[in-house]
Amino acid sequence: MIYLDHAAATPVCRKALEAMKPYYMEEFFNPSSPYLPAKKVASDYEAAKAEIAHAIGAKGNDLVITAGATEANNLAFTALSLDGSCRRLLPQDFANANILGVPLRRHHPSMLYLETEHDSVRRVAEALGGTTIKVLPSGVIDLQDLRDKITDEIEMISVSLVNNELGTIQPLAEIAEIIRRVKLDRMKRGLKRQLLLHSDASQALNLLDISVARIGVDLLTLNSAKIYGPKGVGALYMSHEAHLHPLVTGGGQENGLRSGTENVPGVIGFATAATETKKHLKSNRKKYQKLKKILLTELQGYELVNKKHSIDNFVVLCYNGIDAERLIFLLEERGVYVATGAACAASKGEKSHVLSAIGLSDAQIAGSLRLSLGELNDAEQMHEAARVINEVVALERKRVNG
Amino acid sequence: MAKTVYVGMSGGVDSSVAALLLLEQGYKVVGVYMKNWSEDLPGMKCPWAEDLADAKRVAVKLGIDFEVWDFEKEYREKVVEYMLREFRAGNTPNPDIMCNQEIKFKLFYEKAMAAGADFITTGHYARVLWAGPAGLSSPKILQSKHFGGPPRGPSPAHVCLARAIDENKDQTYFLYRISEEALRHTIFPIGEMCKPEVKKLAKERGLHNAYKKESMGVCFVGQVGMKDFLKKYIDVRPGEIREVESDKVLGYHEGAVFYTIGQRHGLYLNGMKGEVNDGMPYYVVAKDTKQNIVYVSKNLNDKRIWVRELKLRDMVFRAGPAELSSPKTLQSKHSGGSPPSPSFTYTNLSVRLRHRAPLIPAELDGNTLKFAQEIKRPASGQSAVFYLDEVCLGGGIII
Numbered sequence: 001m002i003y004l005d006h007a008a009a010t011p012v013c014r015k016a017l018e019a020m021k022p023y024y025m026e027e028f029f030n031p032s033s034p035y036l037p038a039k040k041v042a043s044d045y046e047a048a049k050a051e052i053a054h055a056i057g058a059k060g061n062d063l064v065i066t067a068g069a070t071e072a073n074n075l076a077f078t079a080l081s082l083d084g085s086c087r088r089l090l091p092q093d094f095a096n097a098n099i100l101g102v103p104l105r106r107h108h109p110s111m112l113y114l115e116t117e118h119d120s121v122r123r124v125a126e127a128l129g130g131t132t133i134k135v136l137p138s139g140v141i142d143l144q145d146l147r148d149k150i151t152d153e154i155e156m157i158s159v160s161l162v163n164n165e166l167g168t169i170q171p172l173a174e175i176a177e178i179i180r181r182v183k184l185d186r187m188k189r190g191l192k193r194q195l196l197l198h199s200d201a202s203q204a205l206n207l208l209d210i211s212v213a214r215i216g217v218d219l220l221t222l223n224s225a226k227i228y229g230p231k232g233v234g235a236l237y238m239s240h241e242a243h244l245h246p247l248v249t250g251g252g253q254e255n256g257l258r259s260g261t262e263n264v265p266g267v268i269g270f271a272t273a274a275t276e277t278k279k280h281l282k283s284n285r286k287k288y289q290k291l292k293k294i295l296l297t298e299l300q301g302y303e304l305v306n307k308k309h310s311i312d313n314f315v316v317l318c319y320n321g322i323d324a325e326r327l328i329f330l331l332e333e334r335g336v337y338v339a340t341g342a343a344c345a346a347s348k349g350e351k352s353h354v355l356s357a358i359g360l361s362d363a364q365i366a367g368s369l370r371l372s373l374g375e376l377n378d379a380e381q382m383h384e385a386a387r388v389i390n391e392v393v394a395l396e397r398k399r400v401n402g
Numbered sequence: 403m404a405k406t407v408y409v410g411m412s413g414g415v416d417s418s419v420a421a422l423l424l425l426e427q428g429y430k431v432v433g434v435y436m437k438n439w440s441e442d443l444p445g446m447k448c449p450w451a452e453d454l455a456d457a458k459r460v461a462v463k464l465g466i467d468f469e470v471w472d473f474e475k476e477y478r479e480k481v482v483e484y485m486l487r488e489f490r491a492g493n494t495p496n497p498d499i500m501c502n503q504e505i506k507f508k509l510f511y512e513k514a515m516a517a518g519a520d521f522i523t524t525g526h527y528a529r530v531l532w533a534g535p536a537g538l539s540s541p542k543i544l545q546s547k548h549f550g551g552p553p554r555g556p557s558p559a560h561v562c563l564a565r566a567i568d569e570n571k572d573q574t575y576f577l578y579r580i581s582e583e584a585l586r587h588t589i590f591p592i593g594e595m596c597k598p599e600v601k602k603l604a605k606e607r608g609l610h611n612a613y614k615k616e617s618m619g620v621c622f623v624g625q626v627g628m629k630d631f632l633k634k635y636i637d638v639r640p641g642e643i644r645e646v647e648s649d650k651v652l653g654y655h656e657g658a659v660f661y662t663i664g665q666r667h668g669l670y671l672n673g674m675k676g677e678v679n680d681g682m683p684y685y686v687v688a689k690d691t692k693q694n695i696v697y698v699s700k701n702l703n704d705k706r707i708w709v710r711e712l713k714l715r716d717m718v719f720r721a722g723p724a725e726l727s728s729p730k731t732l733q734s735k736h737s738g739g740s741p742p743s744p745s746f747t748y749t750n751l752s753v754r755l756r757h758r759a760p761l762i763p764a765e766l767d768g769n770t771l772k773f774a775q776e777i778k779r780p781a782s783g784q785s786a787v788f789y790l791d792e793v794c795l796g797g798g799i800i801i
Contacts (some may be wrong), residue, residue, distance in 0.1 A: 329459045395465075
């Protein structure tokens with residue numbers, strides 16, 4: 001097997017798995033229980049949270065643990081106020097907007113989001129009446145478009161740190177600087193309205209050295225499943241400026257922002273994975289640069305889609321005139337697993353909004369393959385993958401041209 | 403030059419093997435997934451995206467072209483609307499029969515022919531036979547190079563729809579209304595095979611869906627989902643369930659349209675112990691859709707359940723074997739449309755009243771089907787399909 005889809009899922013690293021094990025059958029106690037063994041679990045949990053927070057230069061208390069990045073992204077939007085009034089968004093507002101598809105009645109759009117965001121941001125933002133910020137053909141945010149669209153009503157801006165289809169790294173520090181100026185201007189004019197920066201960093205933690213202070217975000221989404229931790233765990237970092245409202249209420253865990261008995265093993269695994277990935281940040285980057293080079297040298301007849309500003313483990317290829325989904329099935333038969341963002345059965349026939357946004361034609365979108373490298377890969381695999389991909393592309397070209 | 407055939411590929415094993423066989427026979431094969439329905443329903447996810455992926459995966463494996471044809475709008479208009487109309491009228495329609503008549507063997511057929519097809523193919527268990535002066539002939543699939551279309555030689559008279567070799571899987575009940583024109587250009591490769599052979603072949607050729615669970619009944623909701631489906635589209639009111647003999651109210655129902663004559667399950671009667679729940683089941687024997695009343699009975703011999711005759715409407719007559727069309731026994735030298743003459747009789751028919759139900763001897767007099775013995779009455783809206791030996795002669799919808 002040659003697995004080239006680490007952006008979709010990563011295997012749990014051995015250290016994380018080992019760290020999680022005791023919390024299933026021995027240290028299974030509910031952290032809220034009063035007796036000492038349970039208190040030990042509670043303190044292990046808090047320590048793990050602090051460890052995750054440490055990976056982004058924050059404190060454990062700044063994090064809300066969620067059941068994955070999607071929930072964290074949803075939770076981030078509760079920082080919006082309703083219609084500029086004092087009333088905060090309530091869970092029922094989300095339910096109405098998300099489930100029933102009833103847009104919240106707002107006189108003005110109060111939020112901006114990048115047009116290439118993941119669906120877990122896009123769907124909520126759409127439902128809440130947000131406005132999109134354009135990207136340049138490189139996939140990088142159009143900062144001028146951002147400047148033009150930050151009106152006085154805007155309360156929140158959501159821009160992912162690394163795009164999940166292209167691997168494009170967004171210049172968050174520059175965005176934060178623009179936001180700082182706007183805030184300053186608002187203060188000068190006596191306008192009291194929050195302006196928060198949210199970023200979905202799901203794809204970023206394993207290769208980028210993230211510090212919330214340096215990138216200047218108020219809200220940051222983290223995902224365990226993409227960094228060799230267990231699935232079903234995520235976290236939302238929040239600065240002291242962001243005031244969230246729970247989407248899940250109950251026993252009041254996570255400072256009342258996310259009720260439900262803590263996923264202790266999940267968080268322990270997440271923390272271990274975060275520390276591990278942070279440790280190997282530099283060497284991993286070098287490794288992926290090397291592997292990427294092998295692919296780009298040995299592959300034939302492609303056009304590189306993510307040429308610039310891309311994270312080191314993403315390779316997006318375009319084979320013009322070819323249906324990339326057919327390539328996926330041909331590759332799968334040969335034990336090579338890759339992804340596509342193109343119109344395909346797996347994505348219910350919707351073509352990729354990301355590839356459309358950077359100006360690819362329908363034919364180019366249909367011919368695009370995403371390879372995302374990871375721990376499971378080595379140089380030998382890259383040679384073999386390039387050979388197999390070249391072979392199936394030739395096969396398809398032959399079929400198409402008769 | 404190789405003939406071109408468009409195969410309706412559902413993602414299931416039957417249509418996959420159909421495509422495989424045609425390809426091995428030397429046809430130019432194009433796979434098409436017909437996207438007829440994609441909406442999820444309460445409690446069930448519509449599997450279309452997975453089915454499409456399965457179909458495409460097979461097409462890629464076979465190295466054939468593959469397209470998705472979107473018939474959602476037409477399916478809704480021609481099949482779903484028909485179905486809802488029938489249910490509202492108190493009938494129990496069969497959407498699969500309508501789907502074959504209006505979508506697969508009409509829209510798909512027409513679009514395929516316009517795209518340059520010589521033939522269309524589906525994974526149905528049925529056969530196409532050609533009736534000529536020399537009798538019935540079957541272009542043998544697994545032996546000859548070209549098995550589609552009329553056999554060569556003296557001009558064959560007409561095309562017949564015949565039951566599959568695998569009696570257990572035969573699907574002609576769902577196909578009796580398809581047009582002769584489409585049938586002339588149809589190949590049913592699977593009709594010459596038994597299901598285990600089909601599965602074995604799929605497995606041998608490494609088709610991943612060899613073990614895929616097949617869809618049953620109404621293609622998009624299944625038996626269980628029908629009630630939920632109808633609730634979404636038909637405005638129903640709760641009403642009374644009455645015992646037909648006494649007119650006593652025994653319970654209440656969610657809407658008369660949900661009930662079918664002969665139905666035994668899903669009746670929630672709230673009568674007194676011993677009076678209702680004496681171990682003998684109640685059956686639905688009649689519905690009054692206007693008053694919204696469902697009538698039940700414990701009498702298994704109720705004359706509304708057991709009948710000797712059925713009246714039919716919207717009858718379709720298919721071509722039969724030429725040598726059998728002598729005036730006394732059978733007049734069938736025409737295809738589709740109206741009966742041969744106002745007063746005609748088919749004396750020695752076999753009739754099927756449900757998919758896979760046993761064949762029952764009957765005669766047809768005008769629009770009345772007469773049986774030698776009493777039969778359990780099928781619901782109105784269902785079809786009665788006629789056969790003479792292996793050939794399907796048409797059918798009609800039970801009034």
